[in-house]
Amino acid sequence: MISRPLDLLNGRLKLRHLVLVTTIAEQGGVLRAAEHLHLAQPAVTRGLREVEQILGVELFTRGSRGVTPTLFGEAFIDHARAVQAELRRAGERIAGLADGTAGTVTVGTLLAATNVLLPRSIAALKAERPGITVIVKEGTFDSLVPQLTGGDLDLILGRLNPIEDRPDLRQLPLYNEPVLLVARAGHPAAHARALADLLAYPWILPLEQTSLRRELEQVFHRNGLPLPPDRTECTSILTIRSLLLGTDMIAALPALFVRTDPQLLELQVPLPSVRRSVGATLPGARALTPAGKVMLSHLQQQARDLDTGETGDPSDAAPVGD
């Protein structure tokens, strides 16, 4: 007596059958369903009989004033509605992913962009597309690149590193932000003008894996100076700031950190040879996801705003290469 559980995926059942059944149920009659679907009545009747034949049960009892669902009809209508709802969701999801209304963008960030550019861009993105999930992963360039090529990251944001040896990456400059030497307000070397005058103080340097560190080492080297003997290596920006405020330490930090913090002092020793271009590093092969594109466009917009806000100072034009 127990029949086998009906394979509805063998091709006989069509989606139109589901639409048909739910429409008949909603309209309460074959005729009304027909006009609602812009069909002639026999087409609807036949469609209904097809479904009933496929299922092997009667879905509606035909009355003289329309049709009413049977026990099976009630059950099947539920499932038919569920399927259609699922397909509607699928459509919305695909459309959302395609136009960047939904989706996820994962941004790897170096120190440079995290202070102003990234928060502003996220805020702007969220204002326009609340459906996009943003994930931020902090790290060094070397630790983020494998995640980028592996597909875990959509883009890396930060001071642009040389990538001549990485043809699978491409870079997109966003704005220029000089690196400044920084100390607390009231630091004894506040008015120093030469790098040599700062050697005696303790320094906070970036980790050796970072390109900023390498560039700083070159700065000392070109000036014929050794690295400062008293060194702390640190990437945690909160730690750096506390150290700066609590001691006489000196650090090299992106300009936007300093200029948004009244307790920090910009020293008058420029670092002209340090690359100042901040931008996004993207995978060369893979195309950006729609959500990633939207994020990138906001990054570009916010970067433009930063640059124009900064044009009062004409001294920072071209990045220095080597």
Place this chain on the structure above:
Amino acid sequence: MISRPLDLLNGRLKLRHLVLVTTIAEQGGVLRAAEHLHLAQPAVTRGLREVEQILGVELFTRGSRGVTPTLFGEAFIDHARAVQAELRRAGERIAGLADGTAGTVTVGTLLAATNVLLPRSIAALKAERPGITVIVKEGTFDSLVPQLTGGDLDLILGRLNPIEDRPDLRQLPLYNEPVLLVARAGHPAAHARALADLLAYPWILPLEQTSLRRELEQVFHRNGLPLPPDRTECTSILTIRSLLLGTDMIAALPALFVRTDPQLLELQVPLPSVRRSVGATLPGARALTPAGKVMLSHLQQQARDLDTGETGDPSDAAPVGD
């Protein structure tokens, strides 16, 4: 930039497309999917392109060692799987409803059958088809009939009432169970042999709407007796039992109540004219649901057991236990 949310129910998308996509995803390649579906490879390729054209996005990136889902592919595959799962459930549900593996049966019950027949039948039904939900509604025949014809009940179980005036009902006798006069063990009238001897005691009678009440009145009438002057009307079996045990009241009850309760005493005054047939009342028009049919078949089986058990040895109509 925001596209309209993709109508996937306009007839272009087919269920086979969904199967196609999930199979390709599972098999990791068009070719493997093709052989898994017993198709040639071009058919699969074309089907995939159809879906992609319908959705307007690429679902798989074609590689040289198969295909891998894109962002959209991942999303769409989820929904496609959900749809297929829903249809599988629909198939199981319909099949279950059709063969009585699932579903609901709602039984209206009068006093008579509730003690032994119904519990046993429910137990047997549940043992065979745990998926069937059983709902029991107690009431008088008159109150249950509208629910039966209205579709709220599948059948009414109990002492059969005359229904000559109801052509929209039909009855199915199940077994015979006499109505006995009952009192507590040790009742002063324990050995009375005539109805007249019992008139002086207080009686519990069924409500006036019930047919048993009418038949009892006829019994008194035929014996030339008035109704007992001291009367309580009650249908609650628990109340009746307590009253019987705690007082000298007399009641007319189905035999199976008395014979399964050692504290109750069967009086030696028979009621031969009271109908003894217990059965099911069914709607004449509507067909029984599958679950209803299964319930009815168990009722018939259990009724047969009761009848044979009673012809062999009337004393051990063992209760189902509780």
Place this chain on the structure above:
DNA sequence: TCGTTATATGTCAGTTCTGCTATGCCTCCC
């Protein structure tokens, strides 16, 4: 009893679907 309302059935034409075979074009791997 006759019209009204609704569903069922038969027939038919155009279109789409669905499968196939044959073949082309990549990319990776010897």
Place this chain on the structure above:
DNA sequence: GGGAGGCATAGCAGAACTGACATATAACGA
């Protein structure tokens, strides 16, 4: 640089699907 594996494309024939029209049938109500 030539297989081998794997996806894309073209063309085609038969099956099915999908729709319409005309008409039959059933139930209800005035």
